[in-house]
Amino acid sequence: MNIISSLLSKYPADQVTPQDFIDKLTIGNPGWQSAYLAVLLTVIFGMLVYIIPIYLTEKDHQGPYPLYMHTFYCAAYFMGIWVFLDTWSKNGHVVLFLLLAIGEAIWVLMEIYSLQRALTYEKDINWKPGTSFKTRLRDVIFQVLIFYVSLNLLRFELHDSTMWKFWIFTQILITTVPGLSLEKQGSRQGHNVWLHVTLICVVIASFNPWCNMWAIVAPKLFSPANNPWYYITGAVCLFFAVHGLIVYLKLPAKK
Structure with a gap:
């Protein structure tokens, strides 16, 4: 009952301030290595979800x-x-x-x-x-x-x-919509397997409870104990990202 009550009526009171960024991302401060690893992974995957679609758009004249x-x-x-x-x-x-x-x-x-x-x-x-x-x-x-x-x-x-x-809403959209859009489209045009694998990686990098940059910068707001909805949302995003990959693999090859 406490879990249900927490999900329905518990609200984190903390804000994310510029000082949180300075404290967590200043080189030499405690934990800065894991913080930069989390940021680096998120940025790399964030670039790939544009680089791959740009390639696909030029190749197929259609994006994902x-x-x-x-x-x-x-x-x-x-x-x-x-x-x-x-x-x-x-x-x-x-x-x-x-x-x-x-x-x-x-x-x-x-x-x-x-x-x-x-x-x-x-x-x-x-x-x-x-x-x-x-x-x-x-x-x-x-x-x-x-x-x-x-x-x-x-x-x-x-x-x-x-x-x-x-900002996490940008990750939610990018990891859930492409697979649903692909399913509706019914063809592989504008998609490839690497894009959908990358979207799965985006979910893991963004929502894993051990090393995601949101929780590292603002642990009081994004830790599993303080914000369970964050990780429930991550599980849903993972489901739809994997679903998108499965949909892609089941569709006929491009002509």
Whole structure:
């Protein structure tokens, strides 16, 4: 009964502050090696979930992610640039926060590339054939705008000055949606086995209880004892990531 009560009505009271990043990610501080290992793994897999789709988009003229994922991530990364620049300017110009802002800018550029390909290569997938470029571009801008204001509202209401609470939602989407989208699509176009293996690795790196960067930076908020929903969500994400790989392996080979 205590477990059920905890799941239904327990809320972590701690916030994630810039000082948490400084304490956990300053070289020489206790545990900095495991912290950087967790961050490195997350960043590597985060790059691969873009590099592999870019290759697939050029090869198949179709990517693995639906349009709304690109507009969502474009808005989220754009928000991240200004959040981390603001944090950098208000916390002694610690280089870590500037690097995070630069990383967000790189991800925005990759999303702009992906959206350009969605507007051209995938135009007949995302819009009715014959839809003008002006209408397609307007739709993309509108979606980015809606996501941008909504995500900032969520960040504000969560008191999430570092986006550390919000950021895990990007991992949830990236690990669950592609497999479901593939199943609906019914063909391997825009996908390959390495992408779906990488998505499984993303789940493991993000949600394992021993070495994930969320729990390392903010253990009071993301430890299994304080936030069981985090790890329940991870188990669900793992299920759907593995499901996506199984769906891919069962589909006929590309022509």
